Amino acid sequence: MVNTKEWTKSSWKNHTALQQPNWPDKKKLDKVIDDLTLMPPLVFAGEIRALKEMLGKASKGEAFLLQGGDCSEDFSQVTAPNIRESLKVLLQMAVVMTYAGGKPTIKVGRIAGQFAKPRSSDTEMVNGVELPSYRGDMVNKVTPTIKDRTPNPKFMLKGYYMAAATLNLLRAFTRGGYAALHRVQSWNHEFVVQSPMGRSYDRLARQIDKAIKFMNTIGIPTDIPQVNQTQFFTSHEALLLPYEEALTRIDSTTGGWYDCSAHMLWIGERTRQVDGAHVAFLKGVLNPIGVKIGPNYDMDNVKQLIETLNPENEAGRLTLITRMGCNNIEKKLAPLLRETKKQGYHIVWNCDPMHANTYTSESGHKTRDFNDILKEITRFFEIHWAEGTIPGGVHLEMTGKNVTECVGGARNIVSEELHNRYDTTCDPRLNAEQSLEVAFQIADMIKH
Numbered sequence: 001m002v003n004t005k006e007w008t009k010s011s012w013k014n015h016t017a018l019q020q021p022n023w024p025d026k027k028k029l030d031k032v033i034d035d036l037t038l039m040p041p042l043v044f045a046g047e048i049r050a051l052k053e054m055l056g057k058a059s060k061g062e063a064f065l066l067q068g069g070d071c072s073e074d075f076s077q078v079t080a081p082n083i084r085e086s087l088k089v090l091l092q093m094a095v096v097m098t099y100a101g102g103k104p105t106i107k108v109g110r111i112a113g114q115f116a117k118p119r120s121s122d123t124e125m126v127n128g129v130e131l132p133s134y135r136g137d138m139v140n141k142v143t144p145t146i147k148d149r150t151p152n153p154k155f156m157l158k159g160y161y162m163a164a165a166t167l168n169l170l171r172a173f174t175r176g177g178y179a180a181l182h183r184v185q186s187w188n189h190e191f192v193v194q195s196p197m198g199r200s201y202d203r204l205a206r207q208i209d210k211a212i213k214f215m216n217t218i219g220i221p222t223d224i225p226q227v228n229q230t231q232f233f234t235s236h237e238a239l240l241l242p243y244e245e246a247l248t249r250i251d252s253t254t255g256g257w258y259d260c261s262a263h264m265l266w267i268g269e270r271t272r273q274v275d276g277a278h279v280a281f282l283k284g285v286l287n288p289i290g291v292k293i294g295p296n297y298d299m300d301n302v303k304q305l306i307e308t309l310n311p312e313n314e315a316g317r318l319t320l321i322t323r324m325g326c327n328n329i330e331k332k333l334a335p336l337l338r339e340t341k342k343q344g345y346h347i348v349w350n351c352d353p354m355h356a357n358t359y360t361s362e363s364g365h366k367t368r369d370f371n372d373i374l375k376e377i378t379r380f381f382e383i384h385w386a387e388g389t390i391p392g393g394v395h396l397e398m399t400g401k402n403v404t405e406c407v408g409g410a411r412n413i414v415s416e417e418l419h420n421r422y423d424t425t426c427d428p429r430l431n432a433e434q435s436l437e438v439a440f441q442i443a444d445m446i447k448h
């Protein structure tokens with residue numbers, strides 16, 4: 001794909017950018033952006049191309065995408081144990097999905113940069129005081145005071161360092177032996193080991209272990225990267241365009257522009273206007289791009305988005321992340337699949353069963369029901385099968401921690417328990433056990 005002729009990394013500024021913070025000090029913002037422009041890239045063009053190639057396979061049903069992580073990463077949670085726990089649960093899910101699902105799993109974290117959030121309103125009332133809404137740690141702080149809620153561009157610089165530290169550890173874990181298949185049993189979380197999911201996982205891990213030992217016994221080498229390492233990619237919503245612009249660089253090998261803040265970037269449901277700044281920016285970078293599509297989409301508009309973001313119909317370039325809700329998916333997904341199939345578009349279809357299944361529990365917590373999540377995923381697969389299209393992946397808000405944010409699951413968390421460990425600064429996440437349960441439930445559907 002060639003870049004659009006008139007495109008430059010700052011041409012998005014000629015378009016309306018929704019969901020941008022009200023930065024109080026323009027000079028301070030410019031200074032931060034100048035500093036970020038000089039910083040090294042966080043990811044590299046070669047890695048981005050590798051992911052795009054794998055996503056191309058997912059669009060044909062030869063691989064399956066697992067994209068997951070926090071709704072909003074929290075600076076105070078960027079610690080070695082937390083990063084390890086997040087990675088562990090994604091590795092566990094991927095091994096279940098690959099082994100039982102029979103297809104390579106592409107691992108993409110919502111991690112190392114998921115620090116900025118779109119909000120339904122610019123301000124909110126807290127104890128009778130109108131405050132700017134919390135827009136993620138790269139913008140302001142969650143604590144409800146005027147001072148902490150005022151956007152501070154320096155947090156973007158901090159976000160860059162947090163992303164760099166996170167990536168550094170992820171690279172060490174995934175390349176340095178931690179993600180080796182010999183260690184598959186050690187990825188089980190302490191609080192999951194004794195659960196039904198933990199036991200199923202342990203059985204599967206032991207089978208993998210046996211297979212590796214058998215290969216060794218008969219002299220097939222297992223000290224190979226396919227066994228000892230794994231490829232792990234990063235992604236976030238490309239919301240703060242000055243930050244994304246600052247990390248956009250020319251690749252010396254190909255001369256193309258890449259947004260080196262993450263391997264994959266997505267455009268949210270609220271910022272996907274065809275003539276808007278987010279689309280104007282992302283159409284010119286060569287990364288794989290995701291776009292969230294909610295139940296109120298307009299078909300012509302989606303077609304324009306596809307044509308704008310992927311004019312050469314390159315497989316792996318465009319992932320549509322559908323988030324219809326378990327009650328809407330029935331009537332909303334099929335027409336979309338039919339029309340895009342008729343047009344011959346190459347698309348990775350990714351199911352986000354989280355964002356249209358959110359509600360407030362009696363206890364006052366924003367939550368999601370495990371059954372609704374599973375129902376949307378199941379219907380997603382079934383509708384694809386019926387339409388002859390390819391279910392290519394799942395997109396989950398999840399954590400390696402033992403939180404109580406979503407109700408249901410094998411341990412049946414009830415609404416009265418949500419307050420026990422409700423730690424999210426934004427949307428409710430599946431905990432490690434619930435995430436693993438999703439992986440077991442969908443493995444058979446992946447194989448189909």
Ligand code: PEP
Pocket residue numbers: 071118267268269270292293323355427
């Ligand atoms: C999100 O992924 O956290 C999000 C805000 O999603 P959406 O754009 O689909 O609402």
Ligand code: MN
Pocket residue numbers: 071072355397426427
């Ligand atoms: Mn969210």
